[in-house]
Amino acid sequence: MKKNILLGFVLATSIATALTGCGTEEESQTSSVNEQAESTETESAESATKMPDGPPSGGGGMGSATVDTESIVTDVAATLDEEVSVSAEGASVDEQATKLAQAFLATLSDEQVETIQYDLTAENAAVWSNFPVNMVQRNGILLGSLSEESLKAAKALFYTALGEEGYEQLVMNLEAEEELGESDSGYDADLYYVSLLGEVSDSSTWILQVGGHHYANNFTFNAEQTGATPFFVGTEPQSFETADGETVEPMAVHKSAIYTMLDSLSEDQLAEAEITDKFDDVLVGPGNDGNFPAESEGTLVSSLSEEQQELVKEAIEAWVSDVNEEDREALLEAYYAEDAWAETYIAWSGSTSSEDQGSYIRIDGPRVWIEFAVQGGIVFDDVHFHTIWRDKLADYGGEFSSQ
Template sequence: MSGTRSQTDVTAAMREAAHALLSVLDPAQVRQLRAGPGRLDAPELREWTYLPGRRPGLCTEGLDAGQRAAVDALLATAHSAAGAELARGAIEVERHRRGTTGSPDADRYWVRLLGDPAGDAPWAWRLNGHHLAVHVLVTAAGIRVTPHFVGSEPARISTGEQSGRRLLGPEEGLARELVTDLDAGARAAALFAATPPDDILTRDDPFADPGRLPDGLTYAHLAPRQQRLLERLLRRYLDRAPVPYADECWSEAVARGLGSVSFAWAGGLAPGDRHYYCVRAPDFLIEYDNTQDDGNHAHSVWRHIRHDWGIDLLRGHYTEQHGGPRSAP
């Protein structure tokens, strides 16, 4: 649980880390960091991808050790200890992938800053690259950290120093334990396709549409042991975030009632089979697939239906500070 740490502590640490990063960059790098209009009402706030390719912002390739350490410190502030380990793991697995393809280049992730971390106005930052997409919005009222995407290619490393590593193993294992524990009738309700989709269904859409996801089997129809498994799976994703925010999201989910939360699966049930699952809740959704490269290439995403990009906080800020929501995105 959150203990004595609050979202205020998290935002203070994040602000300090952002200033520390700015302090070690030269003017040209600062301009790259703030690439684009740099305004929170610009469309770029909601533009993202988890595929390979360039992004606007400051590329980590070519940064010196001190500058890269400052980026890493900022990235850590958007996560719990376990979440930060997962984000670092996505970078490490990507290094392994590049090495196996004969391209052991430097890490290529792009950091972008929108707004100003000084003062009380809202501001945002992100770190994006292949298989890692972290988006953060900061206001005086708190933070938002979704969409949050982590991928792993390969899903299971079979060679080299990281041999045997399964970065998203818990995300896969908890869901498989749940679906295989269901009786025949419940499993029939949870399984929506014999062949899984080739990617997460919401892709990199600016706004996540829960209507794209299958209905699945609801929490209310699970046995107590299965309900606990689904709770653990939910917390696995929410707990990527800083503890105070993760606890807030969980408390809101419990208060709204877990009974309508649903779980759906597609594909094979045995380890190594190509598969997909999703979890739908009133406020957020989770997707996971391990279908590409013959079931050795995993994607996972946590989206908040109301909170993605911090839209709710921005509207609240503009309403309070500027007399109406018209200035919000």
């Protein structure tokens, strides 16, 4: 594990040479982070410490973020095989998560508590990215900066929010960072962040943010709407072997489901579903909250055969399954409601092959929004994937306007 990490120069150089394939969307989001205003200071009743005024400073352009690698005390990768079990029969996910978040905070030092908590504002919530952490600042503290006790408590919280499949997705992304780190020292499982926005209590809305390179999860609790989005997940490389010889494919389920859906379309259906615009990344990624197209494009799912419609559902569930069972059921019920399903579209652009840079697929409903974009390689030669799942009504639990 690399603890003395030289962040910036090699990574910034390699990514700068590939901006046409990977940086356009991220550049727009870093610009958005620069423009974020500071929020009003409040006191947390739970921690009795002052939350940061607003988004962390230094969140501007490439290479501008500060990463405190000197604070790393725990090898996160060495803990990924540890079993995580949470038992809270009868309690709702919101109740479980609130209790676990409070237990997590109790393991932290006063300084860490102050660093990890933020006011619940749209400006603070929008501080997330898929860029490497040394290029765009994140809220909170590094997972590697947590003690073993604190990391164990954090993982129990993650598991409760994400469920078994979602937690496994997070682990695979962390393993992918270790694989990238073998070729470039700017990547590491230690370099993911965790933060809490809002007062963590049963009577208050609060957000759990977990993220780093190619992963950003924004999970909202005690909100009016079930909030499991925005959720960005991507991967490079597509597959790799761990030290134990296990083959890991972080995006295999997502890729298979959405391209199986696309492959089921006839030539006429493909022609109707094609978008003439080309996309080198997801459209509504970081820094683009609420910037959905004014009009839906593609072909209506309701015009497809029953078998094809089931494949669309399987594609949607590839993303929604990365959420605990309770919230998953609520979200799918909303997405599959008769009136919503009648206004849901699928579309594609560029190529119908997952091996082609510029291949792009979209699912667009009154609420559900999923994008899959094939990027050129950054660290490796092969293409890699960017995806985003959003909910037009319930991003950040519906706390802030998203349309």
